[in-house]
Ligand SMILES: Cc1cc2nc3c(=O)[nH]c(=O)nc-3n(C[C@H](O)[C@H](O)[C@H](O)COP(=O)(O)OP(=O)(O)OC[C@H]3O[C@@H](n4cnc5c(N)ncnc54)[C@H](O)[C@@H]3O)c2cc1C
């Protein structure tokens with residue numbers, strides 16, 4: 020595991036919002052404890068789902084309707100750098116919302132991470148059928164009564180809850196609408212959304228209680244672990260299912276560490292630019308591309324064609340060819356991914372061996388570059404561009420010229436493709452609309468003219 | 481494009497014509513032959529796209545480019561990929577710039593006038609007639625008064641000017657060069673296209689090179705191909721031709737292509753290669769056909785496409801609007817030239833990744849200088865050229881011993897600019913610098929670049945020196961024709977696409993007459 024440029028702390032203006040979706044029979048209130056503990060670093064916004072907490076069931080109690088409701092709430096909140104957290108039932112909804120943001124279909128932008136607390140997976144939730152029948156039977160006549168509520172809490176906790184937490188949990192259960200309760204048990208929990216969700220590259224923290232039943236550590240690995248390509252797992256030994264109530268301190272701390280150590284480690288995109296990406300001026304497909312590209316690089320990235328040493332060397336080359344301030348985009352691992360996917364630029368110089376071979380030879384020859392002083396690193400790189408020189412490893416000088424040209428182009432393109440860089444250079448051409456009457460294009464084309472929808476730019480140059 | 485209701489032919493049926501490639505060279509001919517009742521199958525290596533799905537994102541937009549690797553040699557290696565070739569139903573016109581100047585008569589008579597290069601064995605008036613047909617049918621917009629060809633008219637008014645257009649007009653006025661709105665193959669008004677439907681008026685979105693999501697820009701997929709399908713032609717996408725079979729008499733009997741991982745054989749009475757200036761000669765060299773002259777792959781030419789950029793005090797933001805809306809033909813044959821031929825000047829709009837690539841490849845920038853140059857992106861505006869290139873023996877396409885994913889040897893293309901190209905480039909760089917400076921540009925940046933791939937299967941009457949005859953028919957194989965930019969005898973200074981289309985209509989008529 021390589022440590023990822025730790026000298027660049029996540030800046031304070033990057034303070035995120037985390038939207039929290041509660042479990043069956045609970046409400047936004049279950050996140051109050053976490054909110055208090057994270058108040059210095061994160062805005063925690065709990066949402067009541069339709070039919071739970073203070074909210075009537077009128078907005079709809081199917082998974083699809085709950086997803087749409089959550090998308091509307093996040094949109095009206097206006098956050099542009101955010102995570103989504105789902106506890107149990109809320110986990111399934113969180114994963115579906117995340118997939119719609121990353122595909123660009125939802126009018127949202129700025130998703131940086133997902134947190135699942137004993138989260139229900141996109142596939143049908145494993146649930147003992149007898150238990151399901153029993154929980155449904157509690158609502159045969161009306162809402163849950165006090166006995167049913169107590170039995171539910173007992174069955175879902177690893178150890179008794181503090182009194183005030185217990186009282187609040189019981190109140191939430193008793194005010195749950197019968198319609199919402201039954202919709203989840205009869206339908207929502209059984210729906211298979213795995214095809215729509217696909218696999219998600221977003222940073223994710225998957226927390227489970229060691230003493231939980233069907234949504235415990237094993238099923239989290241197996242079911243949610245299959246959805247997310249870069250999961251971080253955390254098991255809280257002895258905890259049951261009601262993690263935000265049972266283990267408030269540990270859950271809050273885990274979220275903080277996840278933000279600062281992974282999800283938050285990406286360049287900050289100015290708010291007005293993020294809102295623009297979320298707006299109808301951006302075609303959904305393009306929005307999705309930008310959303311995926313804006314995600315933090317994976318600090319545990321496993322190089323696919325280069326070695327860990329090569330990555331370090333390539334990071335050094337990147338830092339000289341395209342110097343970045345703040346949290347840098349990890350251009351080196353992004354290029355490794357492109358090489359592995361065979362995404363070349365359609366040609367190569369006759370002087371060079373295949374793309375991958377050239378990188379391997381060049382980076383071997385440049386090994387240790389990061390240990391030189393900046394000016395010396397520049398001298399080494401400048402020698403690659405010179406007409407005369409000793410070449411690079413087994414490559415001739417002409418090949419060194421060609422490789423350095425290729426790597427420069429790859430680095431600068433990868434840097435520019437990031438929406439934070441687009442904002443930096445004032446490029447809003449991605450916001451020209453979709454197609455047909457919705458291909459907005461530009462009305463004002465002359466020098467110095469800007470349209471009202473365009474984000475502000477710094478005047479200095 | 482919409483292919484519902486399209487007719488299908490079986491592999492075993494001997495169709496009248498197989499066309500390989502659906503770009504500028506393949507499509508007009510496919511439509512013409514089908515309209516005359518011939519059974520035509522157009523095999524296209526790339527996929528069939530729905531234009532509304534194109535993304536303006538430069539990284540992802542390469543899905544419409546030919547990205548399979550080519551190898552570049554010579555002192556001035558050509559950049560391929562995004563720079564010059566398309567892949568998909570519609571060919572390179574999916575992502576072309578739609579800059580649509582017409583070649584003048586002098587353009588195809590370079591040798592007559594200068595003693596250098598080659599002349600085209602083509603009657604200019606005839607070519608002009610076909611050019612007019614193409615322009616009218618695909619919908620070219622342009623100025624009502626064309627200074628270098630009085631009386632020429634275009635179907636719709638010219639595209640709107642953007643900041644670099646205003647800059648170029650201003651600069652040209654100051655240095656005494658005539659410049660005006662460029663002919664552009666896009667519709668500036670909503671336009672009903674026969675057998676296609678509505679093509680929306682250009683929205684000035686600036687994404688021409690990433691694919692026009694509104695079909696405002698003309699491609700073959702929104703003009704000739706719908707006509708071809710209506711007339712009974714089949715367009716078979718994702719079908720990569722890698723073999724050509726001859727019968728005992730040395731005539732083409734079938735092509736072998738791979739679709740869905742399976743090799744199939746389409747039988748045909750005639751074969752037209754329209755795979756473009758790299759893929760057509762590669763296929764011929766690979767199959768060893770039609771090369772008794774030894775000229776297949778020879779005379780590879782690229783247009784000089786050097787750009788000069790300047791930094792301005794106000795935001796120019798050249799990603800807005802149609803990218804190249806101003807033209808000057810004043811340098812068609814400059815009086816003070818110490819070279820043969822000439823060049824066109826155009827205004828430039830550019831997307832950031834493309835611009836940065838040219839900065840680092842063409843001007844060698846890296847480090848803080850590169851980042852600073854990109855921070856200045858919004859203040860930059862520039863002009864560029866399309867310049868003559870003489871055919872030369874050293875510039876050619878050959879096969880390497882590396883195979884591609886279809887088992888065809890990769891192409892090695894060598895290009896080294898000669899004295900004529902260098903002298904022209906110097907002249908053009910001085911003129912362009914004067915224009916940009918006169919318009920108020922500072923800190924000029926000269927970016928070396930080339931564009932287009934022409935030559936490689938030359939057309940001409942002399943069978944010793946040319947691959948196809950003046951009709952486009954192989955000198956060696958009587959039922960093999962070539963219709964694409966590989967047949968160009970000289971590079972022309974007019975950008976190639978509408979000429980390729982005009983020549984495609986002409987070849988179709990010759991095939992019908994044969
Ligand atoms: C970025 C860019 C901008 C341009 N801008 C302009 C401009 O503004 N004005 C202008 O006039 N010209 C422009 N051009 C050039 C113009 O687009 C081309 O010259 C023209 O399209 C070439 O036509 P063609 O028929 O020869 O080849 P193409 O249009 O490239 O068509 C060849 C087709 O054949 C297919 N093919 C290749 N091999 C096989 C095979 N073995 N089997 C099956 N199918 C195959 C390819 O997939 C492709 O679809 C531009 C080109 C580029 C790349």
Ligand code: SF4
Pocket residue numbers: 460666681682683684685686687688689691692693694695696697801802803
């Ligand atoms: S600028 Fe006009 S022609 Fe070009 S892609 Fe946009 S709408 Fe199409």
